Amino acid sequence: MQVGSVTPNVQASNGQGTNVSQTAQNAFGLEFQSLLRIILTQLTYQDPLKPLDNTEFVSQLAQFSQLQQSQNLNDQVTSLLTAQSATQATSLLGRTVDVNVGGNLLSGTVKSVSFTTGSPTITLETPGGQTISSLSIANVAQIRE
Incomplete structure (x- = not known):
């Protein structure tokens, strides 16, 4: 039985020509793939006698997801302000x-x-x-x- 790579191919667009992994890199200094590797490494090398609590792990993932969504929202608001500024200028x-x-x-x-x-x-x-x-x-x- 052959097992493929665990790392997903995340290249979703946020509507501005940049992808989500680029946005995550801008926000955290790391690519999305690198952050997933860190989490997988943490799980791989955890102490079997003291495993990571499920709720703590899910909480970390939720926090990462929330930060990523906040960055996407910030990018969209910036785009909206640019469009509004262009509209105001052309109305002059x-x-x-x-x-x-x-x-x-x-x-x-x-x-x-x-x-x-x-x-x-x-x-x-x-x-x-x-x-x-x-x-x-x-x-x-x-x-x-």
């Missing part, structure tokens, strides 16, 4: 805004939105025809109709 297109730049308040029309840095920035055209780019939407002080 064609609108007149006041932007705080180095303590000065500039007014102008939003001509474009860029996502090159990962967070949205706007390009502003002032009433004098000057174009100012790479302004963070966090610096927008007022939106006019």
